[in-house]
Amino acid sequence: MSERVVIDPVTRIEGHLRIEVLADGEEITEAWSQTTQFKGVELVVQNRDPRDVWAFTQRICGVCTVVHAIASVRAVEDALDYPVPKAADLIRYLVLGSQMVQDHVIHFYHLHALDFVNVANVPNADVAAAAAAAAELEPKYALNSLNRFQAVQDQVSALLDSGQLSIFTNGYWDHPDYRLPAEIDLIGVSHYLDALAWQRDIIRINTIFGGKNPHPNFLVGGMASAINMDNEITINQVKLNTVQGLITKTLDFVENVYLPDVVAILGAYADYLDIGRSSPSFLALGKGGYSCAGEPSPPDGFRPGVILDGKFEVVDFDQDKLLEYVTSGWYRYSEDSEAGLQPWVGETIPDYTGPKPPYEWLADNDKYTWSKAPRYDGRPMQVGPLARVLSAYIQGDPETVDDVEPLLRQLGASPEQLNSTAGRILCRAVEAVQMARELQRVFDRLVQGIKAGDVATFNPDKWEKSTWPAESKGVGYAEVARGNLSHWVRITDGKVSNYQCVVPSTWNSSGRALGERGPYEEALVPHPLVRPEQPLEPLRTIHSFDPCQSCGIHVLDVTGNEVAWAKVQ
Amino acid sequence: MIIPDGDLWVEGQETLGEHLERRGVSRRRFLEFCGAVAGVLAAGPLAAGRASAAPSAQVIAQTLESMTKPVLVWLQLQECTGCMESVLRSGDTTVEELILNLVSMEYNELIMAAAGTAADEALAAANEQDHILVVNGSIPLAEDGAYLTIAGRSGESILRESAENATAIFAVGACAHWGCVQASRPNPTGAVGVDAIITDKPVVNIAGCPPVPEVITASLVYTLANGAPPPVDGQGRPLFAYSERIHDFCPKRGRYDAGQFVRTFDDAAARNGYCLYEVGCRGPNTFAPCPIIRWNLAQDWPIGAGHPCIGCTEVGFYDRFTPFYEVLPNLGVPGTGVEADATTVGLVGLAAVGVGVAAHAGVTAINERRASKAAEHVYLPLVGDLPTKERPLDSAGETGPTSGAPPGSPSAAPPNASSGPDTSTKEGDQ
Numbered sequence: 001m002s003e004r005v006v007i008d009p010v011t012r013i014e015g016h017l018r019i020e021v022l023a024d025g026e027e028i029t030e031a032w033s034q035t036t037q038f039k040g041v042e043l044v045v046q047n048r049d050p051r052d053v054w055a056f057t058q059r060i061c062g063v064c065t066v067v068h069a070i071a072s073v074r075a076v077e078d079a080l081d082y083p084v085p086k087a088a089d090l091i092r093y094l095v096l097g098s099q100m101v102q103d104h105v106i107h108f109y110h111l112h113a114l115d116f117v118n119v120a121n122v123p124n125a126d127v128a129a130a131a132a133a134a135a136e137l138e139p140k141y142a143l144n145s146l147n148r149f150q151a152v153q154d155q156v157s158a159l160l161d162s163g164q165l166s167i168f169t170n171g172y173w174d175h176p177d178y179r180l181p182a183e184i185d186l187i188g189v190s191h192y193l194d195a196l197a198w199q200r201d202i203i204r205i206n207t208i209f210g211g212k213n214p215h216p217n218f219l220v221g222g223m224a225s226a227i228n229m230d231n232e233i234t235i236n237q238v239k240l241n242t243v244q245g246l247i248t249k250t251l252d253f254v255e256n257v258y259l260p261d262v263v264a265i266l267g268a269y270a271d272y273l274d275i276g277r278s279s280p281s282f283l284a285l286g287k288g289g290y291s292c293a294g295e296p297s298p299p300d301g302f303r304p305g306v307i308l309d310g311k312f313e314v315v316d317f318d319q320d321k322l323l324e325y326v327t328s329g330w331y332r333y334s335e336d337s338e339a340g341l342q343p344w345v346g347e348t349i350p351d352y353t354g355p356k357p358p359y360e361w362l363a364d365n366d367k368y369t370w371s372k373a374p375r376y377d378g379r380p381m382q383v384g385p386l387a388r389v390l391s392a393y394i395q396g397d398p399e400t401v402d403d404v405e406p407l408l409r410q411l412g413a414s415p416e417q418l419n420s421t422a423g424r425i426l427c428r429a430v431e432a433v434q435m436a437r438e439l440q441r442v443f444d445r446l447v448q449g450i451k452a453g454d455v456a457t458f459n460p461d462k463w464e465k466s467t468w469p470a471e472s473k474g475v476g477y478a479e480v481a482r483g484n485l486s487h488w489v490r491i492t493d494g495k496v497s498n499y500q501c502v503v504p505s506t507w508n509s510s511g512r513a514l515g516e517r518g519p520y521e522e523a524l525v526p527h528p529l530v531r532p533e534q535p536l537e538p539l540r541t542i543h544s545f546d547p548c549q550s551c552g553i554h555v556l557d558v559t560g561n562e563v564a565w566a567k568v569q
Numbered sequence: 570m571i572i573p574d575g576d577l578w579v580e581g582q583e584t585l586g587e588h589l590e591r592r593g594v595s596r597r598r599f600l601e602f603c604g605a606v607a608g609v610l611a612a613g614p615l616a617a618g619r620a621s622a623a624p625s626a627q628v629i630a631q632t633l634e635s636m637t638k639p640v641l642v643w644l645q646l647q648e649c650t651g652c653m654e655s656v657l658r659s660g661d662t663t664v665e666e667l668i669l670n671l672v673s674m675e676y677n678e679l680i681m682a683a684a685g686t687a688a689d690e691a692l693a694a695a696n697e698q699d700h701i702l703v704v705n706g707s708i709p710l711a712e713d714g715a716y717l718t719i720a721g722r723s724g725e726s727i728l729r730e731s732a733e734n735a736t737a738i739f740a741v742g743a744c745a746h747w748g749c750v751q752a753s754r755p756n757p758t759g760a761v762g763v764d765a766i767i768t769d770k771p772v773v774n775i776a777g778c779p780p781v782p783e784v785i786t787a788s789l790v791y792t793l794a795n796g797a798p799p800p801v802d803g804q805g806r807p808l809f810a811y812s813e814r815i816h817d818f819c820p821k822r823g824r825y826d827a828g829q830f831v832r833t834f835d836d837a838a839a840r841n842g843y844c845l846y847e848v849g850c851r852g853p854n855t856f857a858p859c860p861i862i863r864w865n866l867a868q869d870w871p872i873g874a875g876h877p878c879i880g881c882t883e884v885g886f887y888d889r890f891t892p893f894y895e896v897l898p899n900l901g902v903p904g905t906g907v908e909a910d911a912t913t914v915g916l917v918g919l920a921a922v923g924v925g926v927a928a929h930a931g932v933t934a935i936n937e938r939r940a941s942k943a944a945e946h947v948y949l950p951l952v953g954d955l956p957t958k959e960r961p962l963d964s965a966g967e968t969g970p971t972s973g974a975p976p977g978s979p980s981a982a983p984p985n986a987s988s989g990p991d992t993s994t995k996e997g998d999q
Contacts, residue, residue, distance in 0.1 A: 007685040008720045011678045014650045016719060036718045037647060038709075040757030041750055049892040055879055056887065059750040062651020062779065106657070114682045155669060164638050164673035170691040171682035196665050200658050204868040211871030212864035213658065214651040214779050215881075219834060224876035226839040233820075233842025234875070242868075330715075350757065352715045357723040370716075458835035539684055550649050 002029060004361060005532045008036070010542060012111040014063040015549025017509065019520070019542060020363045023529050028538060031517070031524035032363040033509045035371040035549045038330075038350060042499045050076045050491050051220045051463075057487065057501065061550045062214045063106075066099040066206070067480035068501065069218040070291050071487040074476025076220050078293035079491050080468055085456040088222035090446040091209050094243065095216060096478070097289040097439045098205035101250055103481040104385070104432040105258055107546045109188075109195040112425070115540045116265050117180060117188035120173035123157040125149075130183035137187075137264055140256040143194055144187070152190040172534040179268045191261055195253075202250045205439075208239050222458030227450060240447065247443055251436040254429070262429040263410060266422045269540075273413050276421030276541035278523035279380040279516075280310030282387035283484050283507070285317060287397075288431045289438065291478035295319070303395055306376060307387070312394050312415070319475070321377040322486075322502065328511030329372045330354060340375060340513075343488040344473065346500045348372070371506050371549075373513035382419075382519050383483025383507045384545065389427040390418055399437075403430050421523070424544040465494040473498075482548050483507055505548040520545060603630040605661035629794045639793065640700040641668075642692065642731050643677035646724040647717045647751060647760055648706030652742035652779040653679045659782035660866045662790055671793060672701070678719075689720045692731070701792065702735035704728065704763050707744040707752055711759030725766060732767045737798050740764065740805075741785055743778040743881060750778075753887035764805065773798045774805035778881035781862050784810040804884065806856070815852035815878055818860045821845065834875075845872060849894040851880030 001024075008018035018034040045056045054072040061068060070092060077084060084092075127149045134144035159165065172178075180188070203213045209225045210216025217224055228234040266272070283306050286298035296304040296317065305314040323340025326333060332351040333341060341347065353367050362368040375381070392400035393415060407426060408415065417423060449455075461467065473490045483504030490498035510518035517525065520542060528537045604626040645653065657664050668674045674681075675695040676688070683691055706724070709716035714723025732738060740763035743749035752760040764772040775785055788807055791799045799807040816822065824830070824844035831839040831848050846853070855878055859870045872878055879893050880886040 006721075009678050009684065009688055011681050011684040011688050014679075016678075016717065018718075018721075038716045038758060039647060039751040039760075040716075043755060043757045044750060044753050044887070049894070052891050052893045055893060056750055056753075059649050059651070059778065062649035062654050065651060065654065110657075110680055119682070159669060162638075164640075164675075166668045166673045166675065167677065167681045169673075169675045169681070169683065169695075170687040172687070193665055196657065196663065200660060200663070200866060203658065204865050207865040207868040207870075207874070209874060211869060211874035211876055212859075214654045217871050217874065217876035219876065222835065224834055224839075225874045226835050226842075228840040228842075231840060231842055233873070234840055350716075352712045354715060356713045357715060357718045357721060358726070359718070359721045455840075456835060458833075458839075460833045460835070463833065533686060535685055 003532060005529070005535065006361070007535050007538065007542075008034075010539070010547065012114070012543060013547040013549060014061060015505075015547070017542070017547050017549045018362070019524070019535075019538065020361065020368075021524060021527075021529070021538065023532055026528060026530050028524050028527040028529050031521045031527075031538075032368055033371070033511060033518055033520040034362055034369045035509060036369075037549060038370040039550065040350070042348065042501060045496050045499050047495050047497075049494070050079070050489060050496050053489070053496060053499065054218045054220070057499075058215055058218075060501070060503075061548055064099075064103060064481050064548055065214040066096050066210075066216060067478055067485055068487070069216075070096055071476040071478045071480075071485050071501070072489075073218050073220045074291055074293040074478065075474045075487040075489045076476075076491070077474065078476060079472040079474025079489055080220075080462045081472075082221055082293075082462040083459060084222050084293075085454075085459055087227060087446060087449055087454055088457045088459075090442050090449070091223045091225065091457065092218075092291070093289055093442045094439060094446070095206050095209050096291065096480070097435050097442065098202060098246070098250065099213065100289055100481045101254060101432050101435050101439070102199050102203050104428050105195050105254065106199055107481070108258060108262065108425070108429065109192045111546070112543045113188055113192060113265075114171065115536060115543055116178075116269060117192075118173055118178035118185050119156060119168050119171065119189055120160060121178065121180070121182045121185040122153055122189050123160065123182075125153060125182035125186035127153055127186070130186045133183050134187050138256055138260045140252075143190075149186055149190055152193060153186055156186075156189060172531075172536050175531065175534050175536050177530060177536060180265065184264060184268070188261065188265065191257055194257070198249070198253050202246045202253075205243055205246050208235070208243055219458065221460070221463055222456075224458070226457055227455040229450065229455075240450075243443060247436070247439045250439060251433075254432040254436045259429045259433055262425060263407065266411060266426060269422065270411060270413075272422035272425075272540065273411065273417040273420045275527065275537075276424070276523045276544060277419050278519045279382055280307075280419065281376070281379045281381045282307040282390055283317070283376055283381040283383050284388040284391040284479065285477050285484055286388070286479045287392060287438070288385065288388055288435050288479055288481075291476065293474065293476055296477050301395075302392065302397065305391065306381065307391060307394065308377070308379065310416075310419075314391055314395055318377075319486075323375055324502065325373040325375060325513035327373065327513050328367055329369050330367050331372060343475075343486065343500045343502055344490075346488070346498075348500075369509075369511045371510050371518075373510035373518060374502050374507050375513055378514055380510065380513070380516055380518050380522065381507055383504045384424065384481075385428040385431040385483075386418060386424045387483060388479060389430055390415070399434060400430075403434065421541045421544040428546070468494060480504060482546050503548075505545075508545045509547060509549065520547075600626060600630055602662070602666065603627075629790070638671065638673045639736075640695050640698050641672040641674040641677075641703065641789075642695045642700050642735070643674055643703040644705065644727065644731055645678050646704060646706030646719075646728065646745070647709050647758070648742065648744045650679060650705070652705040652744075652785070653677070655742075655779035655782045656785055657782075658865055659786045661783065662786035664786075667786055667789065671790065675700075685720075696731050696734060699734055699736050700731075701737050701739070701789070702731050703739045703741055703789070704731075704745045705742050707748040707760035707762060708766055709751070709758035709760045711757075716758040716760075728763065728766055732770065735770065737792050738763065738767060738770055738772045739775055739788060739798070740772050741775040742780055743776065743886075746774040746776050746804075747884045750887055753885070771798070772805055773801055773807060776804070776806045776811060776882035777857060778886075780882075781810070781858055781864060783862055784858060802856075806882070810858045810862075811856045811882065813856065813858070813861065815855045815857055815860055815872070819844075819852055819872060820860065821872060839875060842875075845875075845877040847896050848877055849892075849896060850877035851883075851886070851890050851893075851897065852878040853897055854890075855880040855883055857882040 002022040010017040016037040020032045021028045022030040054069040057072045058069040131146040206213035206216045226234045285296040285304035486502045488500040607626040676692040708724045717724040747762040748760040821844045829843040863870045880890045
């Protein structure tokens with residue numbers, strides 16, 4: 001007899017996600033991924049000035065905060081055939097890349113680690129042994145000191161003793177599947193705290209070029225941060241020195257702390273190389289941080305493409321094969337709600353057919369989520385660090401092969417096993433290291449360019465509406481923290497006439513379409529679940545995708561609210 | 570804004586001072602922390618020459634030491650999590666300081682360990698006690714709340730339950746304040762802010778998309794130290810952070826007064842760091858502490874990094890302030906030191922010119938406001954009018970026109986701008 005188990009809220013994610021599963025014995029036998037929030041940002045941007053839209057779409061998500069701005073300005077620039085100066089492109093990478101590395105680290109320590117690290121076990125640690133283990137594991141990290149670990153242990157012990165557990169209230173600390181030695185738990189919690197301080201610091205790369213974070217500023221046609229090495233206010237040597245210092249700190253932390261921590265923790269949870277296997281098809285148009293206006297053409301030989309049905313080869317990407325379905329989502333299409341629509345002609349008409357809240361169970365209904373279901377050539381696709389690292393590995397990208405193979409040997413894993421909960425975690429850490437290195441290379445190119453007089457950050461040629469065609473359309477792609485993102489815009493008479501986002505967490509968290517589960521769902525069937533009231537194991541697998549559910553919200557059409565909006569105009 | 574008996578806290582076995590001592594927090598470190606808090610709290614008033622309004626480090630230290638840890642419930646409703654990310658960026662009063670030493674944050678979906686039923690039970694237990702409530706996110710009222718559910722319940726019901734025993738309520742961020750991007754035309758989900766739902770208790774609005782990190786944490790620490798939330802303006806925004814216009818404390822103000830404007834991004838003026846007014850800066854109409862506190866460990870702020878302010882601390886900025894890159898109409902006489910001279914100009918008769926009336930009267934009122942202690946803001950003519958407080962989904966078309974003057978055209982300056990849109994009479998704040 002199957003038992004119904006609901007995980008809602010799925011915490012330590014962005015947005016609102018509900019997971020319903022059927023469990024039999026200690027195993028999950030069926031699963032449904034349910035996004036329980038809709039905001040309608042794409043409806044709101046209708047009829048707006050396309051140059052403004054980045055500031056609207058950016059607010060889709062404040063965790064990945066940069067990505068919906070970049071994809072938006074790229075889409076508008078594609079529509080307007082609007083080239084961007086080289087320095088602006090490099091600055092965009094520095095902003096996106098630094099935010100992505102920061103995002104990966106926050107995801108691991110603050111949103112994911114407590115699935116593996118038991119805070120309640122920290123008082124049991126031998127501090128000297130922890131310091132010795134850390135020195136061996138991470139010899140280059142200065143904060144791995146006896147004093148630091150002692151202070152953290154004291155702080156955690158006092159918190160636990162007080163009975164007021166704050167964010168650790170009601171955690172699953174007595175769950176039998178917390179496996180780490182207390183010393184590694186202590187190191188993990190210590191680095192949890194270190195990472196909080198680190199992320200506050202290195203995100204200043206965003207502040208220097210974008211004024212603030214969350215939600216730094218962008219600009220269609222370039223970036224607003226002018227370069228003048230002889231001015232006190234603009235990008236000058238002082239600010240460049242700060243950026244260089246922050247890039248050094250970024251690389252130091254991800255290389256010397258984050259990646260070794262991941263490997264150490266996964267070493268104790270190596271069975272998760274065989275748990276959480278999901279849909280065998282992958283989409284990646286570049287390495288992490290790549291973005292483009294129009295069709296992708298990444299530099300350095302990365303072939304933008306897809307991996308289909310577990311066959312280890314990269315096939316060319318064809319955007320016409322990207323269709324979105326609403327058969328499990330609370331939307332309808334104006335003509336055929338069973339069909340898939342390509343984003344250029346996409347539409348979203350919210351059409352809630354679920355139970356009136358409060359409700360207990362959604363999965364009895366065909367429609368059970370606010371996520372639409374993107375499919376590529378009829379297949380659910382995994383997107384994200386796993387898809388990108390796997391694609392680069394299969395293509396023989398030298399850096400990726402060099403990075404991945406020693407780790408696979410260390411964990412005793414095959415490349416095929418990367419399609420797993422542990423594989424997704426590992427690939428995210430590998431990508432963070434690669435992107436931190438790329439930040440340095442891009443920064444060096446920026447500095448070399450400035451030296452050569454390449455200081456333009458904005459192209460004024462297409463700024464004025466009078467230079468725009470009456471009708472145009474554009475797409476912007478970006479490989480962002482959680483996977484492949486695309487924004488699709490149509491511009492008519494200087495205003496947005498259609499806007500659609502196809503979002504990483506929509507790819508990964510989508511419900512069923514064409515008779516197949518979405519990737520979250522697929523990863524959970526089958527899956528261990530020892531204590532239904534403490535769903536620690538499925539949380540590990542769901543978190544390995546780094547859910548970002550606010551992004552799973554959708555588009556516009558020519559009916560309904562838009563008419564009301566037209567009246568306003 | 571005073572909590573009835575001034576006694577916010579759950580009785581406990583030890584004071585916060587004892588608590589910190591036992592946790593190995595040295596007195597010196599504690600006082601440093603209090604000094605940092607005092608610095609943030611004083612930033613606004615200091616800049617305005619009212620340093621005495623802010624509590625000293627000693628007062629904060631004495632007050633904090635005498636307390637036990639209050640329970641904090643931190644909801645995230647219809648939102649983007651940018652406000653919680655902002656909290657993660659707070660310097661001085663860091664998020665770890667907040668959740669490990671100052672309060673017991675027993676519910677927050679972004680960082681709490683528990684999930685599902687265990688999380689829901691933690692929320693229910695916290696709701697039973699006296700607690701401070703912080704809300705990120707708006708409340709979508711359309712479709713019986715189906716646009717946002719948590720644990721199968723609507724955002725509205727979750728908010729109401731958590732508000733019941735709350736001793737202080739903070740709506741943090743533009744979504745919780747007034748609905749933000751999803752409440753902008755046509756507001757597809759019927760999103761509203763917290764004080765549209767909770768009308769029987771005061772709601773402190775920490776404005777911004779997101780708010781400056783240190784303003785969020787300082788608002789909470791102020792409340793811990795004083796037993797009551799900070800005093801607020803007519804929109805419920807703390808005076809210590811929203812008393813001053815960006816324009817008045819902008820380091821580029823001298824360029825504005827001198828008429829030195831960026832005309833196009835990255836032009837020669839931009840490369841000299843000139844004023845962004847003509848490329849759309851909303852600083853003249855935005856009350857926010859960005860130029861004073863600055864962002865991300867005081868590294869910089871939007872205007873400092875070359876982009877105009879989009880006015881994200883103001884209600885309705887996505888409708889009233891767009892298109893973002895069009896110049897604010899009728900600010901006055903740029904390049905002639907209008908703010909300093911407007912009263913004089915007005916005296917000699919420029920007030921007879923329609924546009925001049927608005928600019929002049931607005932400026933005069935601002936000067937009067939500075940001279941008085943009244944917690945009201947006076948706005949200059951806008952790109953759009955203040956939106957009506959509640960804009961139900963189905964009537965977006967009807968309510969639109971009042972809030973939808975054609976963006977960007979000079980005629981959009983509201984005829985009543987001479988007195989400024991009266992934000993002090995916002996519904997629910999009487």
